[in-house]
Amino acid sequence: MVDFVTLNSIALVVQWIECLASNQEMGVRFPPRAQIIYNITAMPRIDYLASESVTEGHPDKICDQISDAILDAYLKQDAKSRVACESFICGNNLIIGGEITSKGKVDAEKLARQVIKGIGYDDEKKGLDYRTVKITVMLNRQSPDIAMGVSKKDLLEQGAGDQGMMYGYACDETKTFMPLPIYLAHALSRRLAEVRKNGLLPFLGPDGKTQVTVEYHDGKPKQIKNILISSQHAPEVSVEKLKKALMEKVIRPIVPKNLIGKETDIFVNPTGRFVIGGPAGDTGLTGRKIIVDTYGGLAKHGGGAFSGKDPSKVDRSAAYAMRWAAKNLVAAGLAKKAEVKIAYAIGMSRPLAFNVNTFGTGKISDNKISDLIGKVFDFRPAAIIRDLDLLRPIYLQTAAYGHFGRTDIDLPWESTSRIKEIQAGF
Template identity: 55%
Template sequence: NTGLVVLAGEITTNAHVDYIQVARDTIKRIGYDNTDYGIDYKGCAVLVAYDKQSNDIAQGVDHASDDHLNIGAGDQGLMFGYACNETPELMPAPIYYAHRLVERQAQLRKDGRLPFLRPDAKSQVTMRYVDGKPHSIDTVVLSTQHDPDQSETQHSMKASFTEAIIEEIIKPVLPKEWLQDTKYLINPTGRFVIGGPQGDCGLTGRKIIVDTYGGACPHGGGAFSGKDPSKVDRSAAYAARYVAKNIVAAGLAKQCQIQVAYAIGVARPMNVTVYTEGTGVIPDDQIAALVNDYFDLRPKGIIQMLDLLRPIYSKTAAYGHFGREEPEFTWERTDKAAQLRAAAGLK
């Protein structure tokens, strides 16, 4: 919140990158292009503190085997993937629609339809479930940064601001049939002028639940952003989503959670577990056997399977890593569904 951007970490590369310009371009793209917002891309300071990866780590990742497919995992840990049939994208409905709300907030801010909005925003959707299925939306929370003149005490200005958010952002995104006695909490503190890095010191990896499934399934604790795909925190979580989504798309279950465990320097997972919470049409252990047959969950196997050695990760930094039909998001494909269905003996 002092106008300083710090880029820190360890990396092994022969590439020459203008890190400072990348940081400035990113800040500009987000929308911090005015000193009134607390930081702007032209005047901020950027400190680069990158170092070489530890040799002790590198030797386990780079030289686990002469077979290039057997490079070791970049760390130990558990990774989870999840899919369910609550939305066409096979995502839990609350997190899916929460992402769509802030995505629309950014769209209306950038195209000038709601020019009083500023870049910072966050949302939360609370749903009612009946018999395990989404029934209606109980509460929508949408906090959005705004110009100072939107904080005046006049009732009419407050009302028009709230009405604009509900009518222009919320209602066009959420299914009408779910808006039954829904409560809307728009900037519930009453004022949101100071936001972004001026209001809170940011740190990559702080919001791991909003990056994934909104609490619908466990999380292994490892953040995604800032890591290359040799780090299974990222690549194995993407692969687990890919596996779970194909299982649900194949009709093997209505919901599916995949847990994968790794040891640093070891290529093959220590364990792959499937949970379908009683929705599977065949036993979970049989589905797990199909996973082992049709998905290579070694780090290099994942990298090849999902084509992860590409500059594709910028889009993942906002609006979620999952449930988006972006061409770069190969882990959202359902190209294994037909094979899984046939192997399970389903017509």
């Protein structure tokens, strides 16, 4: 669609060209007005959309994994555990804090060391050593004021653990119903960890980041504009050797050939050396990679983080439910892409707001789709927990490489089990 402002601008350009054409001395032949307008309006809208990912050894992700490991440990012992666990790491110091009410008993310090070891931080030269890191644990009980509003005898009337709004998104541009930039960025980050751990590139360190920029024509991915990888490495490895190794062992096995053209730029460690990494280079904090965790910036975010929170916290459970709804909506063929939004009040089970936006790709109006989704899904907090079976220790596996669009792990909110109900309603 061409708006009024665009048409007005085109008209001015056409008038200017016709004015020039009237000057016979120029001897220039111009196409008719209709052809000029067609050529201008037929030009595609070009957008460059970028998304980033980080490896499991990134300081923020260390904290996310520790917080979710503690959550899983409590849920394994007591499914009704209420957990809000935060981690903070700076240099050789780790602080674990938060509010937990549970019948379970968890050695948070021991668990944190296991997580750090599993990531690969076993030498202070890498930025951290699981054996020598100093750990302080400060975990308290959940406030009874919060518990009073959330815990109710009728489980389906269980109130939301906090106020806020949550978003879910899905599109048909990848097999995982995720935007292409974040899909590729996560795949590259996972590959960095894989080649480090399996010995293909043993000189890589645990810390790393990736970023992919995709060129879109009229909303459809056309080609990759650039790929950026910043990876921690051993001091004896040159940037040239690193770039060659990453191209052969990381980029080529992951990125489809048809998406890389002559104009695609590949950047590896643009600042040069990246030897000092992990918490020795940057401070880490739970919940600071919320865009990496979701849709790479191509969809809205309500602001609430996921890691360290049990499913009574709608920041987490409702965001999962919104992804579930959006993915089923697109997978059912009702739209090419969809963003689903919901809002809650603390202590109240019924959502305060619900909205669907298909960006003009829906087969029926967004209002009708919203009504249909409301009939197919129950978005009361307890119903979400029940339908997605969320009172299980499944969260550590989500704490790195994204919570959505995963094919390497089985996540209930990635199920397309409601397709038939949506299609029947349509």
